[in-house]
Amino acid sequence: MTGFIELDGVEKVFEVRRRTGLLRRERRQVRAVDSLTFRVARGEMVGYIGPNGAGKSTTVKMLTGILTPSGGRLRVAGIDPSRERTRLAHRMGVVFGQRTTLWWDLPLIDSYRLVHRMYRIPEARYRANLERCVELLELADLLDVPVRQLSLGQRMRGDIAAALLHDPEVLYLDEPTIGLDVVSKARVREFLRDLNAERGTTVLLTTHDLQDIEQLCSRVMVIDHGRLMYDGPLAGLHEVGESERTLVVDLERELPPVAVPAPARVVRVEGPRQWLAFPAAQSAAPLVARIAAEYPLADLSVREPDIEAVIARMLHSLRDTPEPPAERASA
Numbered sequence: 646m647t648g649f650i651e652l653d654g655v656e657k658v659f660e661v662r663r664r665t666g667l668l669r670r671e672r673r674q675v676r677a678v679d680s681l682t683f684r685v686a687r688g689e690m691v692g693y694i695g696p697n698g699a700g701k702s703t704t705v706k707m708l709t710g711i712l713t714p715s716g717g718r719l720r721v722a723g724i725d726p727s728r729e730r731t732r733l734a735h736r737m738g739v740v741f742g743q744r745t746t747l748w749w750d751l752p753l754i755d756s757y758r759l760v761h762r763m764y765r766i767p768e769a770r771y772r773a774n775l776e777r778c779v780e781l782l783e784l785a786d787l788l789d790v791p792v793r794q795l796s797l798g799q800r801m802r803g804d805i806a807a808a809l810l811h812d813p814e815v816l817y818l819d820e821p822t823i824g825l826d827v828v829s830k831a832r833v834r835e836f837l838r839d840l841n842a843e844r845g846t847t848v849l850l851t852t853h854d855l856q857d858i859e860q861l862c863s864r865v866m867v868i869d870h871g872r873l874m875y876d877g878p879l880a881g882l883h884e885v886g887e888s889e890r891t892l893v894v895d896l897e898r899e900l901p902p903v904a905v906p907a908p909a910r911v912v913r914v915e916g917p918r919q920w921l922a923f924p925a926a927q928s929a930a931p932l933v934a935r936i937a938a939e940y941p942l943a944d945l946s947v948r949e950p951d952i953e954a955v956i957a958r959m960l961h962s963l964r965d966t967p968e969p970p971a972e973r974a975s976a
């Protein structure tokens with residue numbers, strides 16, 4: 646399959662020098678990305694996850710042309726990013742959750758004016774994109790505020806707008822919801838969903854928040870030690886790792902553990918509150934319906950497993966299985 650993003654056997658090896666004595670230095674090689682092969686079609690929204698040091702940032706840096714691969718072939722929109730970085734820059738946007746691309750001391754609007762000039766965005770297009778971002782990301786009251794005075798959530802929305810003013814075809818998002826409150830997270834996710842649906846923007850999303858993936862991506866890739874370990878739907882990732890979600894049930898009064906069909910089970914009871922574990926790949930709806938029909942239910946909520954735990958379980962189960970890692974059939 647040809648893809649908008651294409652990687653064939655991509656590698657990145659870093660030479661690291663370490664001081665081992667007064668005059669002695671040791672040279673070591675770090676293989677950050679190893680034989681990485683995948684395709685992302687135009688308009689896809691893909692989660693790119695893995696443990697710390699797995700090689701995610703290195704991949705994104707190669708996709709944006711900041712780093713040159715040590716081996717293999719990499720193309721974005723048919724362009725080799727490290728050779729034609731400037732040409733590609735006009736077609737891509739990047740948002741780093743932990744760093745800002747905005748000018749710290751300037752009001753937000755001044756950063757947008759600078760982006761306008763830097764990318765030579767035609768006036769009408771700039772105006773239309775700015776208007777749309779300001780409306781959907783609720784930035785109207787923030788435009789005259791210096792960036793350093795913005796809250797994390799406000800700054801993140803400001804950064805996303807800055808990355809989209811030139812209408813990029815592909816957006817790389819690194820932890821776009823990190824540190825945001827529930828309301829800001831929901832707003833950012835809704836905006837990204839609409840952007841993808843309306844404009845067909847291709848999105849590669851790196852995150853430690855499983856709900857980002859669940860709500861935005863139909864496909865997730867897991868990388869570990871620079872290698873692709875899983876490529877498929879999130880439900881499949883849960884299945885491989887046999888991960889579980891938790892249904893927290895508040896009954897109207899204290900009762901013995903509720904009776905539910907296996908594999909769901911009550912794992913904790915505290916007064917009228919009960920915690921039930923059930924397979925993360927399954928819907929909570931039948932379980933909720935059954936409890937609501939048979940018990941005096943006051944309230945309930947579903948808790949997602951931690952993304953690190955899901956990845957750890959999946960990698961553990963793959964290491965114990967002789968078969969190759971799950972591949973995406975239609976990739």
Ligand SMILES: Nc1ncnc2c1ncn2[C@@H]1O[C@H](COP(=O)(O)OP(=O)(O)OP(=O)(O)O)[C@@H](O)[C@H]1O
Pocket residue numbers: 659660661675676677695696697698699700701702703704
């Ligand atoms: N410039 C560099 N020089 C030497 N080693 C590097 C360099 N950049 C990354 N590495 C190493 O390459 C490996 C992959 O790092 P990378 O930052 O891509 O991981 P990551 O998946 O993004 O991790 P995190 O989730 O912690 O951000 C790590 O072992 C890291 O120490």
